[in-house]
Amino acid sequence: MSKIKTPQAIRGTQDIFGADAEAFAFVVETFERVRKLYRFRRVEMPVFEKTEVFSRSIGETTDVVSKEMYSFEDRGGESLTLRPEFTAGIARAYITDGWQQYAPLKVATHGPLFRYERPQKGRYRQFHQIDAEIIGAAEPQADVELLAMADQLLKELGIAEGVTLQLNTLGDGDSREAWRAALVEYFRAVKGELSEDSQERLEKNPLRILDSKDPRDRAFVADAPKIDDFLSAEAQDFFAAVTGGLDAAGVAWSRNPSLVRGLDYYRHTAFEFVTDRLGAQGTVLGGGRYDGLMESLGGNPTPAVGWAAGIERLAMLVGERGEAKADVIIVAEDDAVIDHALRATSALRTNGHASEVIVTGSARKRFDKAVKAEPRAILSYASRDGIVEFKLKATPDMYEVITRIVNEFR
RNA sequence: GCGAUCGUAGCUCAGUUGGUUAGAGCGCCGGUUUGUGGUACCGGAGGUCGCGGGUUCGAACCCCGUCGAUCGCCCCA
Structure with a gap:
């Protein structure tokens, strides 16, 4: 009889143990404590959904849907997908479970997510996030509250040092479209001098040229059209209220006009807490306002804003956490x-x-x-x-x- | 999908221009001191050097392939 070969773990999954597991638990425990301080309500969501929940919300824009999702057919031939994010599932529940009655609804959750990617530092196929959303609140103070919570969380984790909040606005739907058109026009004029990747992006996802790492692109990014020149008066007021609120709440921030979101449902505020201590994966916590999402799932227009953060990345910043000694x-x-x-x-x-x-x-x-x-x-x-x-x-x-x-x- | 680097005991790693039976520390098991003290010392088990081919009198070491890991690119909801 030949020896049994031990099956190996799936690529991009992790068996977290010891000091790493303690750091992981510390992140989750701190999040739970802070989320209660801000009176976010706990939700537990399914780990998988019908594929449409994610494909509809994400749209046709990128190859995210076709290449990056863990999708499979169940026995009835229905296409299901392991959740790649929390927001779409929560939005679906908001509609199907009648959560409109609780609006404005502040919810928080955490757990595993799945994306079919090549693993690298701080990126895994099964990874874990903490997540916070405010649904049914159109006022900029909701954005401020959410950012204040994120800011306090990072401070209580002891990792705020070296982490900066980068903030941008994408404006309302019309502002965003006008800006996008101007960017396409601007980059198309110099297309031949852009990197090969950015020439691709020009067709598929022009906003992404703005955060290209290629020096050939960066030379043009500096002088690219700015969203500020395309903002409606309402959008300007909204952003001013957010930044003013952050100042009042004592949350430090800096403007990053190149910070964008790939998906169309994002409006107004976009933000990322960024560090240079995690190699290529600098974003520690990110989010924004997604007023366009509910409609893409067949719901009523509903303003909403949220963020998520990778627990693994936070745990890496938190560092070694010794296991408690016995009494x-x-x-x-x-x-x-x-x-x-x-x-x-x-x-x-x-x-x-x-x-x-x-x-x-x-x-x-x-x-x-x-x-x-x-x-x-x-x-x-x-x-x-x-x-x-x-x-x-x-x-x-x-x-x-x-x-x-x-x-x-x- | 692409690129770079790396795969030697359970773990962390040595292994000199290719040259006898591949080593250490930790961990594990056994033993020594029958002790108001002990985290020490001695010993043992455990490795077809990721896997498969090739070059060579001879390969852990050189070459090719393959699998895996790490980091980066793409993408990033």
Whole structure:
């Protein structure tokens, strides 16, 4: 019989463990705490949806739909897709579950998302995000609230240093279209001098030329038409209210006129918190206003704004998070005292002390394991001439507490 | 989809111009001191050097292919 080959993990998935898992948990716990401070309500969403939920909202614009989604047919022949983002599913639920009644609705969630991409630093096929949305709020103060929450989150994670909030406006639908037309005209005139990629973008997604990394493109980006010259009075007022609100709320920001969104449903505010500490993946948290999304899913026109952030990237910035040391390690120095050790362990845990019991190896090795674990206290049991005795090494405060607990059942 | 770099014990890595039975640390298992002290010391198990071909008297090392990983490009909802 040939040896069984262990199946390997799927490309782009991760088995997160130890200090990395602690950092991951720290990000999620901090998010949960901050989200409650801002009174965002928790939602749990399905991990997959009908493919249309995503394809309709994303539109035909890019090869995102055809190439980057994990889609498959179920047994009934229906095309389903593992969620590549939270927003579309939440928007669908807003319509199908009658959440209009709660508008303006502030919701937050987190969990795994799936995109069929080549993995690289901070990018995985199954990755995880935290997400916050305000649906049914047209006022710029909603944008401010959302950004203030993001800002506080990054500060409480201790990673605000070196992270900057970049802000832009895409204007309303008409502003955006006029700007886009001007950009196409401008870049078309110099098409031959652009990078090959940007010549492609000119046809498929001209706004993206603005954040091209190619120096040949960057030379022209500086003098490209600015959205500011195409903004309607309303759009100007809206953006001014957002920036003014941020200043009032004490949120630092900087204008980035090249910051764009690829999808058509985005309007007005677009933002990214960016760092230079994550290689090619500089965006730590991003979002914007998506007033056009609900209609693309067959709902009533509904203003909305939201953001999402990759937990893996935040966890990388958070850095090593040690696993907590045990309060008490209980050592059964020989097998005759294992039951005593188990009773003590149980009592200590019941009283809220993180405890672990060691019962294998020689007496010396058992104790050595306890010492290496660096607990606040070591409680060791041994039998001598048939009599069970225990010894305790602990800090003075722990000594008293443990002695009291252990003596209760002696 | 494209490019660069890398694949040696469970983990982190050595391995000198290609030259005997491929090493270390950690971890694991066993042993030594029967002790108001112990995180030490000694020993052992564990590797067809990612996989498949080729060159050579001889390959972990050189060449080709393949699979995988990492980083970057494209894309980024």
